[in-house]
Amino acid sequence: MGKLYVIGIGPGGIEHMSIRAKEAIEESEIVVGYTRYIEFIKPLLDGKKVFSTGMMGEEERCKEALRLCKDSTVAVISTGDSGIYGMAGLILELRKDEEVEVIPGITASSAAGSIVGAPLMHDSCNISLSDLMTPYELIKKRVKLAAEGDFVISLYNPRSKGRSEYLKENLDSIREYRTGDTPVALVKNALRDGQEVTVSTLDTFDYEKADMLSIVIIGNSQSYIKDGYFVTPRGYKL
Structure with a gap:
């Protein structure tokens, strides 16, 4: 055998x-x-x-x-x-x-996280915005509850031609629980040819840059940018 x-x-x-x-x-x-x-x-x-x-x-x-x-x-x-x-x-x-x-x-969130710094240092979750296998209403519920629970959120399959508005809709949902200066990383082709990286905030994020080869990482309420690195504190008393 x-x-x-x-x-x-x-x-x-x-x-x-x-x-x-x-x-x-x-x-x-x-x-x-x-x-x-x-x-x-x-x-x-x-x-x-x-x-x-x-x-x-x-x-x-x-x-x-x-x-x-x-x-x-x-x-x-x-x-x-x-x-x-x-x-x-x-x-x-x-x-x-x-x-x-x-x-x-x-996995893609770990690859993307390593490129932009240490955004996944505290509790985090992965959510796919593709509705091929999961009803969109359930996806939106999961994003909302993850935001309410203050998880760092990694969005897989964030945007396609058939789902051009899903990313914006879900980031709008996250905004109910995050300030506009919350760091957001967009990484395309993480750790492979054609890699592109943009670190912005919820207020300045450009939806048009996202596609199916991208992953989007949204920080929690404690995440911040230090010397160009996206950092989510683990809670150590420094």
Whole structure:
């Protein structure tokens, strides 16, 4: 019987991948993933079979990976962490008796946070603004409650052509619980080619710059900018 590795490859570059993730890919005979993400690990794929699909092919990829791993060692990859908006959950939901190992990676909020400073030093949460899997009313409720609870909030999938107003609507909701000078970081392509970084405030944030390759981090009531770094205090008595 084979084995299935469910691997988070991090932001996309091999240099940001964990040693264990790289080893698991090297051990695998077959690699399964979204076509664009397969390109990120191309140097590791010599001599391996590859099964890839385009956007919205997640269920097909997971079913094929589970089928293939009955007789082979297979890696199914996600960017970021496979257990945070990745393939781990779907694999485990579909799994019957296959041997599965989940290998973590750097998620987008951690990658973006490292670029702008230390915005995630206190309690924080990740919320996706994509309503493909979650009703929009529930998304708005989660954002509102996170803001009320004074969490640092990382917004994944913040803005697309079909959801051009969701980001503005939810930042307006957060404004009910934050001052206008609350730091906001917009990071596009965190830790990979094409990286763009903008640190502003709730009052000066430019919605037009956000897209599906971006993540938006909104500070809590204690967050501030120090010497260009976005910092959320942990609470140490300095």
